Amino acid sequence: MHCARCGYPVAGGFEPGALPVCPACASGACPMDLIRSACVYDDASRASMLPFKHGGRIQYARFMSRGMIWALRDADISPDVIMPVPLAGRRLRHRGYNQATLLARPIARAMGVPMDLESVRRIYREDMGHKNARQRAENIRGVFEVVNPDKIRGKRILLVDDVMTTGATFYELYRVLHRSGASAVYGLTFCRVARTE
Ligand SMILES: [Zn+2]
Numbered sequence: 001m002h003c004a005r006c007g008y009p010v011a012g013g014f015e016p017g018a019l020p021v022c023p024a025c026a027s028g029a030c031p032m033d034l035i036r037s038a039c040v041y042d043d044a045s046r047a048s049m050l051p052f053k054h055g056g057r058i059q060y061a062r063f064m065s066r067g068m069i070w071a072l073r074d075a076d077i078s079p080d081v082i083m084p085v086p087l088a089g090r091r092l093r094h095r096g097y098n099q100a101t102l103l104a105r106p107i108a109r110a111m112g113v114p115m116d117l118e119s120v121r122r123i124y125r126e127d128m129g130h131k132n133a134r135q136r137a138e139n140i141r142g143v144f145e146v147v148n149p150d151k152i153r154g155k156r157i158l159l160v161d162d163v164m165t166t167g168a169t170f171y172e173l174y175r176v177l178h179r180s181g182a183s184a185v186y187g188l189t190f191c192r193v194a195r196t197e
Contacts, residue, residue: 001020002020003020003021003022003024003025004019004020004021005021005022005025005030005032005033005034005035006021006022006024006025006030006032006034006035007034007035007036007037007071007192008022008024008025008035008192008194009040009194010022030167030171031171031174031175031178031185032167032170032171032174032185032186032187033077033184033185033186034075034077034186034187035164035167035170035186035187035188035189036068036071036072036075036186036187036188036189037068037071037164037188037189037190037191037192038064038067038068038070038071038189038190038191039067039190039191039192040191040192040193040194041163041191041192041193041194042191045190045191048060048063048064048190049162049163049190049191052064052099052162053099053162054095056096058097058099058102061099061102061103061105061106062106064103064162064190065103065104065105065106065107065110065190066106067190068103068107068160068188068189068190069106069107069110069111071188072188075186077156077158077184077186078156079111079113079156079157079158079184079186080113080155080156080157081113081114081115081116081151081155081156081157081158082104082107082108082111082113082114082115082116082157082158082160083104083115083116083117083119083120083157083158083159083160084098084100084101084103084104084115084117084159084160084161085100085122085159085160085161085169085170085173086098086100086117086120086121086122086144087100087122088122088123088124088125088143089122089124090124091124099162100160100161100162101115101117103160103161103162103190104160107158107160107188113158116151116157118147118148118151119146119147119148119149119151119152120144120145120146120147120152120173120176120177121144121145121147122143122144122145123142123143123144123145125139125140125143126139132166133166133167133168136165136166136168137166137168137171137172139168140168140169140172141172143172144172144173144176145176146176146177146179146180149180149181152177152180152181152182153180153181153182154181154182154183155181155182155183156182156183156184156185156186157177157182157184157185157186158186158187158188159173159185159186159187159188160187160188160189161187161188161189161190162189162190162191163189163190163191163192163193164187164189164191164192164193165193166193170185170187173185
């Protein structure tokens with residue numbers, strides 16, 4: 001079973017008749033209007049993810065994005081724009097590409113929705129590495145800047161990223177987009193880290 005709102009796998013299913021949401025969504029810890037991922041982060045998805053993200057295998061974006069489109073099949077959303085999670089300029093120059101943009105492009109084409117690559121900028125900050133949820137949230141706070149609020153106001157925005165770990169990145173983007181008047185913020189990733197604690 002999966003949470004109806006954030007798509008998180010819930011072991012053992014839900015109480016009959018209860019709203020099918022996970023504890024994080026039920027408690028309000030997750031602000032997003034909807035999240036979906038094509039798969040969980042495991043040995044199989046890592047075998048695509050790592051060469052795609054760090055080894056220049058950009059052609060993987062084709063099948064990865066196909067899985068992501070499929071992951072939205074039960075989602076009743078109509079986004080106005082698709083926004084890949086921005087990469088800081090310094091990191092973009094180093095890697096040569098934003099892996100989120102490569103995934104977002106075929107999704108935008110399939111959905112017939114324009115991409116927005118310019119309205120939000122990301123400030124460079126040291127890599128988060130292996131940190132816990134609280135540290136990640138603190139580390140990412142304030143890294144995104146809305147440079148074009150007119151393009152955000154009243155918009156339903158579908159964020160695209162390669163992986164969702166603790167959700168800190170999406171939640172921080174939600175915060176700044178919502179503050180700029182976005183009417184809905186959804187998230188879509190190729191894979192998702194399942195919490196072990
Ligand atoms: Zn949930």
